[in-house]
Amino acid sequence: MLKKSRGVEEVSDEAINTSRRILVLREQHRDLINSSLGSSATSGMRLLEYLYEQPIVNIRLVEKRLKSSFVTANKLVEQFVKLEILRETTGGQRNRRYSYEPYLMLFESSVTSHPGE
DSSP, X not given: OHHHHHHHXXXXXXXXXXXXXXXXXXXXXXXXHHHHOGGGHHHHHHHHHHHHHOSEEOHHHXXXXXXXXXXXXXXXXXXXXXXXXXXXXXXXXXXXXXXXXXXXXXXXXXXXXXXXX
């Protein structure tokens, strides 16, 4: 029983640490968007919040979520790529997907810190 309690405690601690890292990341990216995107910052904030719900997107999803034109959504995604918030994952010219790598890596690091469990 003691071993199970220790396991639950470790999982709880890891969840708390991951939550803290998410909050820090969110604040860093909010600051980056506010300081870098000028008049697009409001849309950038809306996209950032969406990425916490949907960390893998394409331009059409962003367009739909932000209720913007394809051109506007594409420009915003390109800005996020330049800021290293998003990373293009398909390597193609069409139907490209983008992932919110810094966010996804937080979960990968928590899984890889306990291999074999």
